[in-house]
Amino acid sequence: MSEVTSALLAGAIVLALVLHLAWQARASRNRASTALAVEQDRIRTVIADAANVSDGTAGVITWEGSWSGLRVQLRTIVDTLATRKLPARWLSISITEPVAVPGTFDMMMRPGSPTTFSNFDHLDHTLPKSSAFPTEAVLRTDRRGVHFPLETIAGHLGIFSEGRAKELLITPKGVRIVWLLAEAERARYGVFRQAEFGDATLDPALIERLLVSVSALRDAINKSERQAA
The missing domain is CATH 1.20.5 (Single alpha-helices involved in coiled-coils or other helix-helix interfaces)
Structure with a gap:
């Protein structure tokens, strides 16, 4: 040749x-x-006026709209941090309306490694918890010595018993739950290092259920604080 x-x-x-x-x-x-x-x-089908307001961050898609007269935000996050065994796809559901709390309350389940969706690791103060909270939960806040309605919060954590809810964040500006949608397919990620999540997608019933959960918790906190005032 x-x-x-x-x-x-x-x-x-x-x-x-x-x-x-x-x-x-x-x-x-x-x-x-x-x-x-x-x-x-x-x-x-759940948030009729949902608008895609994503800012271009890789792996993060954000929608905002209204549900039952409340401002809400829905976000999907692909977490590919090297500290995780497998990449994960998270669903963040928030109601962005005022909440009667004096600071940031953050409950993280099994906080063994950093995440791309939370500032939990930057909160300085760990809160004591009662047996009403999940065993694997750690509670933190940004302010020492503040009072949170812990009994009220503990009474609205049933959704965390299923093992897929990862974080509950409560601030004066709103309430958020982060839910594990799926982990990457092990074989494909192991060979090609590609984060593929199969047919895992958003279920309107799950979105509605999480919105109902955060809404009920917000209402209960605001009611308890009004009664205490």
Whole structure:
């Protein structure tokens, strides 16, 4: 084989590889766009005016809208931190309305490693907890010596018994629950280091259920604080 023929063959191989990679990238973008449209339709069955307000952060999609007269936010987060055994996809559900608490209350389940969705590790003060709280929960706040309605909060944690709720955040500006949607497929991630989550997607029933949960907790806190005043 002549040098010219070898060079032409090598060039053809490189061109074919470039075209294949470009096709893969385009196919991946098309799949992502289709999946996003499907999820937005599902979100809008619960939050009719949900608008995509994402800021371009990789792996994070954010919607905002209203539900039962309350301002709400829904966010999906792909967490690929190296400290995790497998990448995870989280669902964050928030009601962004005032709550009668004096500071930040953060309950994290099994806080063994940092996360991309929470400032829990930056809160300086650990709160004591009663047996009414989950055994694997750790409570923290940003202010020492503040009072939180712990009995009221503990009475609204039934959803944490299922093992998929990860965080409960309560601040004067709202209430948030973070839920584990799925972990990446182990085989594909182990071989290709690609975070694929199979057919795991947003379930309108789950969105509604989490909204009901955070709304009931917010109402209970505000009612208890009004009665204490």
